[in-house]
Amino acid sequence: MNGGVLRVVVVDDHPLFRLGMTSLLTSLTGLDVVGQAADAATARTLVDATVDVVLMDLDLGGESGIDLTRELVRAHPGLAVLVVTMSEADESVAAAIRVGARGYLLKDATPEAVERGIRAVASGEMIMGARVAARAMSHLVGGRTAVRVPFPELTAREREVLDLLARGYDNAVISRRLVLSPKTVRNHVATILAKLSLSDRPAAIVRAREEGLGLDEV
Incomplete structure (x- = not known):
């Protein structure tokens, strides 16, 4: 974090969504979009130790946002990845959390939810969108296997x-x-x-x- 400002990179292969998200974030106090990437190769060049949060789509035009998340988190352990994607499939949520994503929102999330998610993951919290969290809870209640996070009592x-x-x-x-x-x-x-x-x-x-x-x- 630079002087209290969160440095954010937006990774999404859909130009309209990427530009719209960038426009939203640049209008918010305390957030600075320092880069946009449409693919994994560009994201690798943009994300360094000075970046606080990456907004990550899971489908990058045939490339995997899951694999890219794993790679970036390993390279930069202090990095917070917030997945923002269309998929609410259980397997996608589980895979994202396993490789180190700190949050999972759907693309129909409100601007307020996106802002809250960015600030939450940057502070070390785990956050999920309402529908994603509801599905996870239903699996717990229904007795299905949930995503196992080691030491859930820790942040x-x-x-x-x-x-x-x-x-x-x-x-x-x-x-x-x-x-x-x-x-x-x-x-x-x-x-x-x-x-x-x-x-x-x-x-x-x-x-x-x-x-x-x-x-x-x-």
Whole structure:
């Protein structure tokens, strides 16, 4: 974040939607659209460590927004991806969350919902559109398998810190990778230990790796 302004990149292969979304976002206080991409190749050149949020369509003219999300989140662990797409299929929602998206909205979301979603994912929250959330809840009530997110008691930001902790990074490295102050990282680590009832960092690393965190290649 640059001076309190969220830097946003819009990735969508539909020019009218992309331009309309860009126009909306540039009219909002505290948001700065620093790039637009119609395909994965362009998105890779636009998204760097200074970008806070990417609005991601899942269908990029034959390319996969899921694969691109996975790639960008791995390259920039502090990046927040908010999916904005036409598909409300359960498989699409599950796949997006698995690869690191922090939010999932449909393209008929209101401008207010989009703004709220951007600010929420940028602050480390997970957010879903009303219809998407309702479907997920119905699956829980109906006994169907829901998307499994490790350590649901943690915020998305806390899971990011735990993932990097599980890779063996110290607070200084985590601070640099997530663009957080060392004090904020220390506070996150303390909160993680408390929420998971763990005694120390080694215990947290073991527990995180048991749940699959910290195991992917950097």
